[in-house]
Amino acid sequence: MFMEEKCPKCGAPLAEISETATGRKLQRCSKNIWNKETRQSEGCDYVKWLAIEPKTLDEKCPKCGAPLVLNVTRLGKKMKKCSTNVWNKETKKAEGCD
Ligand SMILES: [Zn+2]
Ligand SMILES: [Zn+2]
Structure with missing residues (x-):
């Protein structure tokens, strides 16, 4: 293209x-x-x-009401994630809404 x-x-x-x-x-x-x-x-x-920008979706998280974002993983998989969910590199755990 x-x-x-x-x-x-x-x-x-x-x-x-x-x-x-x-x-x-x-x-x-x-x-x-x-x-x-x-x-x-x-x-x-x-x-x-x-850069692959996370796309904010028109959907709300059923748990906390924050908007969902569409993430593309390194393997090219698409997944929906709550926008309050963040990856803590130090603890290697996800924080916030799951
Ligand atoms: Zn050239
Ligand atoms: Zn949430």
């Missing part, structure tokens, strides 16, 4: 790519080619990672 945006380095159209494995999206210059023989990319090396 080609985007309207142009590569800031060479002016070629950007291509948007989704990594099916992770669900992450990136924009890459369409002049960028992966050379299988040398295992290196050739041409323009512009690449921009797009």
